[in-house]
Amino acid sequence: MNALTEVTRRHSVCPHDCPSVCALDVEVIGGKRIGRIHGAREQTYTSGVVCAKVARYWERIHHPDRLTQPFRRVGPKGSGQFEPIGWDEALDRVADNFLSVERELGPEGVWPYFYAGTMGLVMRDGIERLTHAKRYSRFHGTICVGVAWPGYVAGTGRLMGADPREMAKSDCVVIWGTNAVATQVNVMTHAIRARKERGAKIVAIDIYETETMRQADLALCVRPGTDGALACAVMHVLFRDGFADWGYLERYTDAPHELEAHVQARDPAWASAITGVSVAQIEELGALIGRSKRSFFRLGFGFSRQRNGAANMHAALCIPAVTGAWAHEGGGAFHNNSGVYKLQKTMIEGLDVRDLSVRRLDQSRVGAILTGEKEALKNGPPVRAMLIQNTNPLAVAPHQEKVRRGFSRDDLFTCVHEQFMTDTARYADIVLPATMFLEHDDLYTAGGHQHLQFAPKVVDPPDGCRSNHEVIAALAGRVGAEHPAFSMSPREIIDWTLRESGWGDLAKLERERWLDLQPPFEESHFLDGFGFPDGKFRFKADWTDAPVANDGMKGPWRAMPSLPDYWPVNEEVDEDHPFKLATSPARNFLNSSFTETATSRSREQRPEVLINPSDAAKLGVSQGDVVQLGNERGRTRLHARLFEGVKPGVLVSEGVWPPSAFLDGWGINVLVGDDSVAPHGGVAFHDVRVWARRL
Numbered sequence: 001m002n003a004l005t006e007v008t009r010r011h012s013v014c015p016h017d018c019p020s021v022c023a024l025d026v027e028v029i030g031g032k033r034i035g036r037i038h039g040a041r042e043q044t045y046t047s048g049v050v051c052a053k054v055a056r057y058w059e060r061i062h063h064p065d066r067l068t069q070p071f072r073r074v075g076p077k078g079s080g081q082f083e084p085i086g087w088d089e090a091l092d093r094v095a096d097n098f099l100s101v102e103r104e105l106g107p108e109g110v111w112p113y114f115y116a117g118t119m120g121l122v123m124r125d126g127i128e129r130l131t132h133a134k135r136y137s138r139f140h141g142t143i144c145v146g147v148a149w150p151g152y153v154a155g156t157g158r159l160m161g162a163d164p165r166e167m168a169k170s171d172c173v174v175i176w177g178t179n180a181v182a183t184q185v186n187v188m189t190h191a192i193r194a195r196k197e198r199g200a201k202i203v204a205i206d207i208y209e210t211e212t213m214r215q216a217d218l219a220l221c222v223r224p225g226t227d228g229a230l231a232c233a234v235m236h237v238l239f240r241d242g243f244a245d246w247g248y249l250e251r252y253t254d255a256p257h258e259l260e261a262h263v264q265a266r267d268p269a270w271a272s273a274i275t276g277v278s279v280a281q282i283e284e285l286g287a288l289i290g291r292s293k294r295s296f297f298r299l300g301f302g303f304s305r306q307r308n309g310a311a312n313m314h315a316a317l318c319i320p321a322v323t324g325a326w327a328h329e330g331g332g333a334f335h336n337n338s339g340v341y342k343l344q345k346t347m348i349e350g351l352d353v354r355d356l357s358v359r360r361l362d363q364s365r366v367g368a369i370l371t372g373e374k375e376a377l378k379n380g381p382p383v384r385a386m387l388i389q390n391t392n393p394l395a396v397a398p399h400q401e402k403v404r405r406g407f408s409r410d411d412l413f414t415c416v417h418e419q420f421m422t423d424t425a426r427y428a429d430i431v432l433p434a435t436m437f438l439e440h441d442d443l444y445t446a447g448g449h450q451h452l453q454f455a456p457k458v459v460d461p462p463d464g465c466r467s468n469h470e471v472i473a474a475l476a477g478r479v480g481a482e483h484p485a486f487s488m489s490p491r492e493i494i495d496w497t498l499r500e501s502g503w504g505d506l507a508k509l510e511r512e513r514w515l516d517l518q519p520p521f522e523e524s525h526f527l528d529g530f531g532f533p534d535g536k537f538r539f540k541a542d543w544t545d546a547p548v549a550n551d552g553m554k555g556p557w558r559a560m561p562s563l564p565d566y567w568p569v570n571e572e573v574d575e576d577h578p579f580k581l582a583t584s585p586a587r588n589f590l591n592s593s594f595t596e597t598a599t600s601r602s603r604e605q606r607p608e609v610l611i612n613p614s615d616a617a618k619l620g621v622s623q624g625d626v627v628q629l630g631n632e633r634g635r636t637r638l639h640a641r642l643f644e645g646v647k648p649g650v651l652v653s654e655g656v657w658p659p660s661a662f663l664d665g666w667g668i669n670v671l672v673g674d675d676s677v678a679p680h681g682g683v684a685f686h687d688v689r690v691w692a693r694r695l
């Protein structure tokens with residue numbers, strides 16, 4: 001073996017938008033190329049396991065289509081006609097346009113836009129520093145967490161929960177509204193350990209037969225958006241059959257007697273009619289949860305992507321409070337651990353120069369904002385210039401027709417800093433090539449566990465690529481933005497952040513790779529009180545109380561139920577729109593990432609819609625036929641896959657495929673609404689009524 005073929009192992013962290021945030025051991029070949037990526041065995045949540053798409057990351061980082069030089073658009077927007085230019089010229093053009101918009105409309109005419117293409121804090125959130133230093137329009141990130149988090153926090157008061165590794169010590173792991181096998185494989189690692197070592201039962205609740213459902217001991221397939229009804233019926237069974245822990249209820253919850261009376265009328269027969277789940281299965285679930293003091297509710301994001309999603313999340317969360325499962329190791333609930341890190345992010349985000357009077361624009365309403373809807377613009381000036389990092393709104397944002405119309409505006413200047421020529425990059429005026437996670441330093445928190453991790457740069461980027469931090473700092477100098485962190489390196493920013501947060505320093509974190517910040521048992525199980533002044537879990541949600549960051553009340557929040565319930569606010573099918581469509585994740589993609597890699601593409605094959613054979617027969621559709629789906633927002637064509645695992649009347653299309661992969665160039669999000677979901681905004685990606693016809 002010589003220096004060119006020598007394989008070394010380096011540490012890293014997966015940067016993708018996945019709760020697992022795996023600790024990685026990366027094979028580096030000859031100091032330059034990436035080989036196979038492994039899960040770190042010593043990190044107790046990753047536990048040696050990573051998903052296949054990241055294990056073969058060499059396909060992505062060494063992809064021949066990676067952007068490696070800046071481009072200037074020379075054809076119409078969306079045409080893909082660009083010519084190369086130098087970095088200085090590109091940055092000068094961006095800065096000139098931003099300054100010109102600022103002169104004409106004020107700084108709010110510029111809207112820096114980003115999301116979770118990388119979850120590294122410096123590279124993802126550094127753009128906020130530029131926003132705040134310049135008083136550009138602020139960014140409200142709602143597209144993923146906007147609905148789920150308020151639903152969870154409405155019950156617990158804090159965004160944290162039982163140690164997710166405790167799933168392995170549970171007697172009943174309820175995986176609710178997440179296809180963990182496809183989207184966060186590590187949940188299965190711990191759940192299956194509980195089954196092997198303790199004979200625990202795994203329950204999966206979802207809207208179609210996913211791989212996770214197939215691996216479960218009890219799988220309940222609900223109609224989309226009816227989880228609140230199922231939760232109420234389970235609580236009915238628990239109270240009725242003496243499984244409610246009254247000692248716990250009296251001590252730790254706000255209104256247990258009201259809840260008991262409330263769910264008395266919400267029995268399994270009532271829920272069965274709403275959810276489509278049999279009475280027998282609901283009874284079986286209630287009895288299983290009731291008998292298992294150590295029942296662990298792993299609550300995902302999927303079932304929150306409905307107009308009633310926050311109420312559904314809160315309803316499911318109420319169940320372990322009825323049984324008192326929170327009091328036991330291996331019991332309770334977990335959704336997200338963002339509340340445990342308590343990082344001081346002033347240097348990363350420029351919080352010291354933030355002006356809260358500057359308008360904050362909702363990410364999910366990008367189509368409405370760019371097409372000039374006054375309410376979405378908060379009655380302020382139009383957006384005339386954007387810098388986009390780590391996201392691909394032309395593929396992932398709702399109401400795609402509106403989004404595309406907005407990005408097509410001739411008077412909108414757009415700079416996209418990206419790794420590939422995405423759908424959004426095609427509409428840019430300037431495209432800048434970005435580094436990938438193995439090519440820069442960054443710091444990572446995790447939604448799905450509690451480790452704080454550092455990932456050092458492992459290899460040099462291709463010539464021409466620059467990191468998000470470098471671009472932000474270079475632009476700051478050109479537009480007159482001032483903040484000390486623009487002249488700090490990522491390592492210096494991380495070191496400062498760790499010290500100010502009380503988590504040691506970078507040297508310590510780099511030496512140890514990660515810090516396990518799991519709060520003590522009493523705290524994570526809320527035995528020292530839930531996050532409200534009276535310390536009690538709230539069965540009666542106060543939706544105006546907002547312990548997670550929000551931007552005011554949105555959607556029909558006044559009609560939200562306080563006690564857990566089925567809230568019928570979702571899009572209803574009718575004669576013209578007889579199907580409910582869900583846009584679920586694909587196993588080999590992660591949002592729009594990995595749609596460019598050959599293996600992921602070949603495994604997912606093509607955009608398809610899953611349709612029950614009885615519905616297919618009524619429509620005259622056979623396996624592989626082209627089907628058109630449509631509603632008042634738009635229409636798209638894709639191939640049909642007949643599948644018994646979806647209920648009649650329900651359609652599922654997996655994966656955020658690029659619009660160009662569809663037969664007429666419109667992605668699945670052309671059908672999804674961009675109305676704000678109650679109580680604080682977000683998108684109802686799985687709450688879409690459509691018609692379907694064979695073409």
Ligand code: SF4
Pocket residue numbers: 014015016018019020021022049050051052054055183184185186590
């Ligand atoms: S995408 Fe998720 S499961 Fe896959 S390596 Fe990254 S964090 Fe782990």
